[in-house]
Amino acid sequence: MLFSGSIRASAAHPSENGSSEPVYHPGPLYEQFEQAAKEFHVPLTILLAVSYAETHWQDHHGKPSELNGYGLMHLADNPTNHSLPEASQLLGIPENQLKNDVKQNIRGGAAVLAQRAKELNQGKLPQDLAKWYTAVAAYSGLSSKLTAKWYADEVYDLINHGAYRLVDGKDMFIRPTRVIPDKGIYADVKAVQAASTPDYPYANWVAASSSNYTAANRVADGNSINYVIIHTTEGSYSGTISWFQNPQAQVSSHYVVRSSDGEITQMVQNKDIAWHAGNWDYNVHSIGIEHEGYVSDPSWFTDAMYRASASLTRWLCDKYGIPKDRSHIIGHNQVPGSTHTDPGSGWDWNYYMSLVNQSSSSTEIVVDNSNTSRVSVSGNWALSSWNSQKYGADYYYTTPQAVSEPVWFKFNVPSSGSYSVYAWWPADPGYNSNTPYIIRTSSGNQTVYANQQAGGGKWNYLGTFNLPAGDQYIVGVSRWTSGTGYVIADAVKLVKN
Known part of the structure; x- marks a missing residue:
């Protein structure tokens, strides 16, 4: 990717009582999206969500996708999608520049989105965010209405739930916006019944x-x-x-x-x-x-x-x-x-x-912070349910301090041996980029540092360790860190290897 993906802690942190939204620190990339949205009268949220759905806001060094699409806006030239040459014509910019120039690629995507919207709305741009749905589906350039609908559904899911990641140490984000899309001609599109059915019953x-x-x-x-x-x-x-x-x-x-x-x-x-x-x-x-x-x-x-x-x-x-x-x-x-x-x-x-390889005899143990009989925590950690990426109902958070005051997670390890350790946390730019996880192994404590500004809402692999058998505190989340931002303790999982 063109951008380094380097990280830093934000200077300000969101309130954990739900009284305010996160404080973001957008950089030049976010500003380029703002400028393109304003120039072509495309809602910023639409432009950001289309780009995230296509590329997660990554440029991939100008290399094409499997569909011969380029850049953050996936401007493409293939048998069903000619957004790249169209953007070149609309902007009067060579295709090669659109492939490699981030700013111009974003402008090209905005220009094509606006063109699609005009084509579908009697030459006018929709004034309602919900009515951009058909333009988004058309922008996909996909060959069937079903896949174009899936594409637009994903974009609007991002708009409703929001998205976040750091790019070159600056915040890229979509603030959640509640919207029910007007699906127009796609409202009744369904998968066509075919003679064949999937071999796998859940596909x-x-x-x-x-x-x-x-x-x-x-x-x-x-x-x-x-x-x-x-x-x-x-x-x-x-x-x-x-x-x-x-x-x-x-x-x-x-x-x-x-x-x-x-x-x-x-x-x-x-x-x-x-x-x-x-x-x-x-x-x-x-x-x-x-x-x-x-x-x-x-x-x-x-x-x-x-x-x-x-x-x-x-x-x-x-x-x-x-x-x-x-x-x-x-x-x-x-x-x-x-x-x-x-x-x-x-x-x-x-x-x-x-x-x-999991089976009825395999070992996978999850301890959530809400399991009070298996979590040891001091009064200096507070509970919050503010971040929707949490595991379960809530999670613990605190500020960094040079004190030994971890949240400990207790596991009944059935047999000594090799276990993979995973942690779940909600992510936010106001959280800590260097959170210490202490693992009590058979040979002593080992510490792994995790970036809680990213990787939210999923299990994150911390490493594989030899653990002793018995019912004891195995994983701790410490607040003793040189990083800034809230330290989060949510859930931990062990998987027997």
Whole structure:
């Protein structure tokens, strides 16, 4: 990505009693969105949400997505989306500049959004935020009304719930705005009933173009399914589904998993050969699972995505007798001859495999702050339910102090051995970028530092440790830190390896 993603604590912190909104410190990037929104009379919230849905406000060094889309606004040039040349024409700016110049890319996206809105509203721009829905769906450039609707639904979900991340140490954010979109022509769009149904019972079914896979009957033909191959889409969920429907794509995968909630869509029947591995022998003997996101940006890999994908992989392994190990559940980068790097270094293989291998006898223990019999806390920590990314009903917070006063989480560890430790916290720019987590291991205390300004609303991997058996306090959240901002203690999880 073009931006460093470096972090710092905000100078001011939000109130934790719900009486005020967070205090943000936007930088030049946010200001460029403001300027483009004003210039083209596009609501700032719409412009920010479209960009976040497409790229999480990341530029990816000017490299194209799988749909040949560029920059923060994903200006594209493919068989169904020509927003890049259109923006070039609207602004009188060369396409190469739109690909690589962040400010001009944002302006180009705003210009195309405004153009779509005018085309759908008799030459006028909507005055109501709810009525921009159809323009957002059209901006997607997706080939079917269903995927365009999914795209617009995601944008409006972001508007309703908000979003936040740090880019180059400055705040990028969408303040939550309650709005019920006017879906217009998309209101009654539903998935078309088809002859095929998903093999996996918890998936949607949207068929890939028959030009993008090889029809077969693999198990009956003696071609065993030996691998599950993990991919990253390098683009959006709805965009990937739309691309696999396009006969010119010449690529497909059996399943696609959404980042925000783990929704799964199957596009190729398990018996058929999807074109996903770049190696024919591996295509013949594998199932491909695409995960929404980008290799360079692990913020897309949410807990909901990990859990949904792992449940799918576990089901596939059980169905086809695939060993649940890293020799048979592999990344695209592990396929012989592959030039791809997905799912990338940000993919948490330890966590993923622990989820794949869970069973009725496996150990996964969660202790939330609300479990008073398993949490030790002093009166200098306060309770809050202000941040919606919390685990459970509330969480503890306090200010940093050079004192040993942690919140301790107690676990009944059934047997000594190796455990992966995860922590859940709500994130905010006013929280601490250097929160100490103390783990009581078999060989003594170890401390891991976590950035609570990011990674909110999901399980964050702290590391793998040898833990002693017994019912005792295992993980503490300390307030002794050089960082500024509130220290949060919410929930902790152990997973037996």
